[in-house]
Structure formats: structure tokens, C-alpha cells
Amino acid sequence: MSDHRGIALIVASALFMQNLDSAVLATALPAMARDFGEDPARLGAAITSYLVALTVFIPFSAWIADRFGAKRVFMLAILVFVASSMLCGRAQGLGELIAFRVMQGLGGAMMVPVGRLLLLRGVAKKDMLSAMAWLTMPALLGPVTGPPLGGVLTDYWSWRAVFWINVPIGLIGFALVAWKIPHVPPTRPGPPDLVGLGLTGTALALLMFGLETVGRHVVPGWVSWLSLGLGLATGALAIRHCRRVKRPAVDLSLFSIATFRDPAVAGSLFRTGAGAVPFLIPVMLQIGFGMSATQSGFVSFATALGAFAMKPLVRPVLRRGGFRRTLMVNGVLAAAGIGALALVTPAWPSVAIFLLLALGGLARSLQFTSLNTLAFADVPTERMSAATALYGTLQQLTPALGVVLATGTLEVSLGLAGREALLPADFSLGFVVAAVVVVLSIPLHARLPADAGAEVSGHRG
Template identity: 90%
Template sequence: MSDHRGIALIVASALFMQNLDSAVLATALPAMARDLNEDPARLGAAITSYLVALTVFIPFSSWIADRFGAKRIFMSAILVFVGASALCGQSQGLGELIAFRVLQGFGGAMMVPVGRLLLLRGVAKKDMLSAMAWLTMPALLGPVTGPPLGGVLTDLWSWRAVFWINVPIGLLGFLLVAWKIPHVPPARPGPPDLVGLALTGGALALVMFALETVGRHVVPAPLTWGALLLGLLAGVLAIRHCRRVARPAVDLSLFSIATFRDPAVAGSLFRTGAGAVPFLIPVMLQIGFGMSASQSGFVSFATALGAFAMKPLVRPLLKRTGFRATLMVNGVVAAAGIAALALVTPAWPSLAIFLLLAAGGLARSLQFTSLNTLAFADVPTERMSAATALYGTLQQLTPALGVVLATASLEMSLALAGRSALVAVDFSWGFVVAALVVLASVPLHARLPADAGEEVSGHRR
């Protein structure tokens, strides 16, 4: 096993833990709502609070990794994530749960992009696709095993057990990192761009707070709209600031690289639409169709099973068709797969739902892997730290937006129908909206050069 494969597998242990956490939590949400006496749609805050924390803190990760050493920060982040997971399992209310999820998000923000940085800094371009495959395949075991594991743990013990499972996994990953990954000495990145970090983090936090609370009567409406306006203002100021300073918190000049810009912009639209699906499926199966957590888990894990099955096929497909054609054609296929979920009713047999979810997982996995590999295809080594931080921020922001999109679609459907409880048809509208957002990303890929990323994909016209 070459060095890049060994490092990829060890770093993947952290990704596995994070992906497992997200997958088991989605399955346990209805049980959490009953236990905490909360509406299931409001429990989406348990997911978005974590993702927002990731988004806010990831811009700090590149400077911290350079200043204190990537391996040291990676190991510390694993311990923070594990400790916060244990605290989440002790939560007695939604407020406590959100607070501990924010702490968990801080650990994840330092863990995932820094782990990717450990891998990508030493990988030749010809090995990048292989390295990303080795990184993501073990990590996909989290989504594959998460839904059924979350269902079983919830039904046999409690939803709290879905957080406690992170403790042994995280400690094992910590020991593997300490044993096998070589030391990375600290660098001299210069002083951090504190103004840029504050403006960027504040803008993201305020906008996500506004989107999460708008129309839900959780906080007074003026507070929601005030947060949105302040967030947008902070975002404009952050962009102006980062364009003017020598070492910005967010390196916006990376958008001049076409193969980074496309996964960042078009990929964000795709990830937002696709990010609604993992939230909608388990809630639909349990609340809309009346399944137990275990039944829901064993059906919904088909999505991740399809994604796992696609991984060995990505390299030959990209070599044959190239990035641009793959992203455009497969984007349409992925949107159709999400839209098809709107046709599912409680009368469908579980096997038919399983097969439809698996097919959708295949398409979305191909798109995710293509986007994530293309993003770093032409980034110079000396800018890789800034690129992983910026791209990681977008990767975590968009699933949070996807959950907000899903919950807003459900509540809009309820309001239009004049109902107070979710039924199966409400989820159909959620899938239609998500599919349209995914489809909107497809025309943007046409701007890519025909030879985009060919050194990585091996495709020759």
C-alpha cells in the first residue's frame, strides 16, 4: 500500500465518524422529537446547528493547521468531537442539544479539512483521483451503516446511543493518527486575518440563523429579518475586505481557477438540493409512512449503498467521458432520481423504495466524487491549505441550506393545505423543490473547458 493510500484510510476514519454521526442522527430525529416534546421539523435545528458551526469555524482551520501543525490539530479535533458527542447524548432539551452540537461542529471544522490537507499536500496529480477514492470509500461506510444502526440503537436503547457510538470510533482513529501519520512541523503563516474571519463567520452564522427561524415563530420576526440584513451586510463587507488584504481569511482569488470555481459554485447548488434528501427520507418513512426507526433505517440506507457501489466506477467513467460531460449528464440523472421520490406513496413495497433510493445514491455519488476531485485538480500546492478551507466551508454550508430548504418546503406545504400535521404528500413537494435546485446546477457546468481536469481524470479528447 502506497503512503497516500495508508494516510487516506486513516484520515477516512474521521470522515467515517462524522458521516456516521449525520446518518444515525437523521434516522433518530422522530424519536428525539417525541422524547424532547418538539416538532420534528424544528429538530432540523439539531442538524443545521452542527453544520453552521462547521461552516463558521472551517475558515480558521487552514491558519491553525499551518501555525500549530496539521497532525497536532487533527488529533485535538478528534478529541473535541468525541467529547462533544458524549455531551450530546446527555442533553435534556433542544437548547442543550444545539449548544453541544455547536461544540461538536467546532471539532468537525478542525477535523475534516485538516485531515484532507494532510492527504492532499503530499499527493501527485496522477494519484489524486486514487487518493480521493481511498479517502471516501471507507468514509461512505458511515452513511451505509448509519441508517440501520441508528434505527436499531434508537429502538433497542434510546436516541442518545447514536451519539455515544462516536466515542470508541473516535478514540480508535486518534490512536491510528498518532501511530501512523508522520509529524507535520508548524509553519509561519503570519498573523491571522481576524477581521476577515470575524466578518465571514458572523455573516454565515447570522444568515443561517435567519433562514432557520424565518416563518417558524421561534423568535420574534424582527429579530429574524434583522439577523438576515446584518448577515448580508457582513457578507458584503467580508468580500470587500478579503479582496483588499494580502493574506485574507478567505482567498477569493481561487475562483479565478475554472476547475475550482465550477465545483464551488455549481457544486454548491447541487449539494444544497441533494442535502435535502437525507433529511426528508427518514422523516417521510417514519412520519409519513408509519415505519419504525429500524424499518426506516434498513430502507433508507439503500442511498448510501448505491453511493458505495459507484465508487469503483468513478475512475473509468471519468477517464472515458471527462469531467464536463459527466457533470452535465449525470446532473440531470441525479435530479430525475430525486424528483422520482415524489411519486413514492405508502402503498409502494419496501423493495421498490429501496431500489429507487439505491439508484439515486449511484448518481449523487458520481456527482459528489467528480466535484470534490475536480476542485483540487489545478490548485497549486502552496495554495492547497486555503483551497481546502474555502471548499470545506462550502461543502458544509450547502447541506445546512439543504435541510433548511427541506424544512421550509414541508412547512410551506402544511400552510398551503391548512394542516398542522405532516402527511405523505408534503414530502413529495419537498423532493420536487430539491430536484429543481439540483437541475439548476447543470447549465453552469457548460462553462468548463472540454479538457478540464484531464491530468487527473486521464481523459483525452
């Protein structure tokens, strides 16, 4: 096994833990809502609070990894993630859970982009697709095993157990990193752009707070709209600042690289639409169709199973079609797979739902892997820290927007129908809206050169 494969597998242990955490939590949300006496749609805050924390803290990860050494930061991040998972398992209400999920997001913000940086800094362009495949395939075991495991733990123990399983996984990953990954000496990145980091973090936090609370009656309506307005204004100041300083917190000049810009912009639209699906499916199966958490978990894990099955096929598909054609054609298939979920009713047999979810997982997996590989295809090694931080921020922000999109659509559907209880028709609207957002990403890929990322994909037209 080559060095890049070994490092990829070890780094993937952290991604496995994070992905498992997200998958089991989605399955446990209805049980948590009953325990806390909250509406299931409001429990989406348990997911978005973590994703928002990731988004806010990830810009810090590039400077911290350079200043203190990527391996050391990666190990500390694993310990923070494990400790906060234990606290989440002891939460007594939604407020406490959100606070501990924010702490968990701090660990994840340092863990995932820094882990990717450990891998990508030393891998040749021709090995990048292989390295990303080795990185993501073990990580996909989290979504594959998460839904059924989350259902079993919730039904036979407690939803609290879905957080406790991170403890042994995290400790094993910590030991493997300490043992096998070479030391990465710190560098002298210069002083951090504290103004840029502060403006960026504040803007993201205000925007996500506003999106998460608007129309929910959690806070007065004017507070949500004020938060959105201040977030947009602060974001504009952050962009202006980062364009003017020498070492910005967010390196916006990376958008001049076409193969980075497309996964960042078009990929963000795709990830937002696709990010609504993991939230909608388990809630629909349990609240809308009356399944238990265990039944829901064993049906919904089909999505991740399809995603896992696609991974060995990514290389030959990209070699034959190239990045541009693959992203455009497969984007249509991914949107169709999401939209088809709007047709599902409680009368459908579980096997039919399983097959539809698995097919959708195939298409979304190919799109995710293509975007995530293309993003770093032409980034110079010396700018890889900035690229992993910026792309990692977008990667985590967009699934949070996807959950907000899903919960917001459910709230609007309930309001229009004048009902208080969710019905299957509400979820159908959610899948239609998510599919439309994915469709919007497809034309943007046409701007890519025909040979974009050819050195990585092996496609020669």
C-alpha cells in the same frame, strides 16, 4: 499499499465517524422530537446547528493547521468531537442539544478539512483521483451503516446511544493518526486575518440563523428578517475586506481557477438540493409512512449503499467522459432520481423504495466525487490550505442550506394546506423543490473547458 493510500484510510476514519454521526442522527430525529416534546421539523436545528458551526469555524482551520501543524490539530479535533458527542448524548432538551452540537461542529471544522489537507499536500496530480477514492470509500461506510444502526439503537436502547458510538470510533482513529501519520511541522503563516475571520463567521452565523428561524415562530418574525439583512450586509463587508488584504481569511482569488470555481459555485447548488434528501427520507418514512426507526433505517440506507457501489466506477467513467460531460449528463440523472422520490407513496413496497433510493445514491455519489476531485485538480500546492478551507466551508454550508430548504418547504406546504400534521404530499413537494435546485446547477458545468482536470481524470477527448 502506497503512502497516499495508507494516509487516506487513516484520515477516512475521522470522516467515517462524522458521516456515521450525521446518518444515525437523521434516523433518530423523530424519536428525539417525541422525547423533547418538539415538532419533528424543528429538530432539523439539531442538524443545521452542527453544519453552521462547521461552516463558521472551517475558515480558521487553514491558519491553525499551518501555525500549529496539521497532524497535531487533526488529533485535537478528534478529541473535541468525541467529548462533545458524549455531551450530546446527555442533552435534556433541544437548547442543550444545539449547544453541544455547536461544540461538535468546532471539532468537525478542524477535523475534516485538516484531514484532507494532510492527504492532498503530498499526493501527485496523477494519484489524486485514487487518493480521493481511498479517502471517501471507507468514509461512505458511515452513511451505509448509519441508518440501520441508528434505527436499531433508537428502538432498542435510546436515541442517546447514537452519539455514544462515536467514542470508541474516535479513540481508535486518534491512536491510528498518532501511530502512522508522519509529523507535519508548523510553518509561519503570518498573523491571522482576524477581521476577515470575524466578518465571515458573523455573516454565516446570521444568515443561517435567519434562514433557520424565518416563518417558524421560534423568534419574532422581525428578528429573523433582521438577521438575514445583517448577514447579507456583513457578508458584503467580508468580501470587500478579503479582496483588499494580502493574506485574507478567505482567499477569493481561488475563484479565478476554473476547475475550482465550478465545483464551488455549481457544486454548491447541487449539494443544496441533494442535501435536502437525507433529511426528508427518514422523516417521510417514519412520520409520513408510519415506519419504525429500524424499518426506516434499513430502507433509507439504500442511498448510501448505492453511493458505495459507485466508487469503483468513478475512475473509468471520468476517464471515458471527462469532468465536464460527466457532471452535465450525470447531473440530469441525479435530479431525476430526487424528483422520482415525489412519486413514492405508502402503497409502494419497501423493496421498490429501496431500489429507487439505491439508484439515486449511485448518481449523487458520482457527482459528489467528481466535484470534490475536480476542485483541487489545478490548485497549486502552496495554496492548498486556503483551498481546502474555502471549499470545506462551502461543502458544509450547502447541506445546512439543504436541510433549511427541506424544512422550509414542509412548513410552507403545511401552511398552504391549513394542516398541522405532515402527510406524504408534503414530502413529495420537498423532493420536487430539491430536484429543481439540482437542475439549476447543470447549465453552469457547460462553462468548463472540455479538457478540464484531464491530468487527474486521464480523459484525453
